[in-house]
Amino acid sequence: MRSRKLSHYGQQFFFVGPAVLFFTLVMIIPFLMGMYYSFTDWNGVSGEVTWVGFDNFAKIFSGDPDFWKSFWFTVRFTVLGVVLTNLVGFFLAYFLTKPLKSRNVLRTVFFMPNIIGGLLLGFIWQFIFIKGFSTLGDMTGWSFFQLPWLGDATTGFWAIVMVFVWQYSGYLMVIYIASLSNVSKEVLEAAEIDGASHFQVLRSIIAPLIMPAVTVSLFLAISWSFKMFDLNLSLTKGGPFKSTESVALNIYNEAFLNNRYGLGTAKALLFFVIVAIISLIQVRITKSKEVEA
């Protein structure tokens, strides 16, 4: 009996041990440390760390307009990013589940931006916005291309939204394709025979049946856009004048540019709470709309 017990612990240690070790070192301990440091004035360099109570949080809520500016930017960006990536992703999937000859090629193309990291994509698009668009503007005379791209707050914002949609719609398309191809052909044909319009079929039959995919896609899109960092850094660096700074970039700058690690961790903790609440609410709402197929 005793040797069986030992062998149970031995196996547990062998199989689960490595995962637990790395998870503890990289997630659990830093998370707990972060909670502690957010109540201190740690600057990251000196060993001296003083407990300051709720000072950091008070500072964030009363005296940090830049943080709230970046928060508002992130919220606006998330709303647009989530809606647009899902719409584009869904409609690409909707048409790619029709019997098209070029289906596989198209799927490969639409997914491609996604495999390249946000940092390199941002740099590529920086060139397109600055040089490519101005050339296209000269050629076509369209005022859309002649706007001061990346030069002011509005164009900077829309530039990030555009690249984001270009980058992520293909990913959501793949999820929607998987879900749409599970919608039974008989049900769709029956609806067509009953005289339902395309829009009615989409709204009353397809939409409820693909709700699980909507839950996943919304969850992913919210998490990508809320945590966006690489694209932001390489495309606008938060400029001009911090007008396109996301929360993730604001936290990064607070810690590594201003050397206020304590304040940075306090913001990061607040960021976690906000992300967790939003994700929970979203999953609750869309889960309640799922139906049994």
Add this chain to the structure above:
Amino acid sequence: METRSRGRNFVIEIIMALVALVFLAPFYFLFANSVKSFGEILSNAASWPSKFNWDNYSKAWELARFSEAFRNSALITIVSVILITLFSAMAAYKMVRSNTKFNRILLMLFVMSMVVPFQTIMIPVLKVVNTLGVNNSIWGLLLTNLGLSLPLAVFLFHGFVKSVPLEIEEAATVDGCNPITVFFRIVLPLLKPMMMTIIVLNALAIWNDYLLPSLILQNPSLRTIPLATYSFFGQYTKQWDMALPALAIGILPIVIFYLLLQRYIVEGIAAGSVKG
């Protein structure tokens, strides 16, 4: 009826082809301009190059120290992915087969940790890396990659192991295999479909990652491709005949990897997100 829907599909096909061209346009801009002279880029960024200056590439390759960067990126990605896949499969297997309270709580912690944004642990994790003395080394990056990627991988394997029938393992045990042999000989090969997903997801994420390596690796000789590109782009801002070939070199390996394995990549990602 039949011809009408065929005609409609043809129209859809044309429209989708146009959308695909818009999706591909950025790659055209990148590659066409990467071989132009600086003057030609400035005068017309949309035209086909009049002459292919391949030296742009060799110059960028040298100046950005890409051969080192490639070696570092490949080493870090391959080792991280192998260890993530192995450790997560092992953990998930044991957690499914022995349903103890500890393992149930552990799974819950893994799932909860997936909501935590990287920024939340970013600053203290550097402190941990410093304390362990692995700052500014590939070991430090391996350690953090493992810790950050294991939760999702364990979660995905956990769902998959449940569908692996227990009978085969029991038969092997009766035949005298010990639990470790059972896992490596019998269970691990059965996990292959989910393994593909986990390899693809992590390989792309780690190869493309900028933020974490930028915080851990300060030594220029340790730079990965995103780090080398970032520092090069900062040095040669607006010098497009250098910056663009560097970007093209940076994305080429991953585009080739994708085109060769695209079926596995797309399916792997679909499988991963539907389960997640």
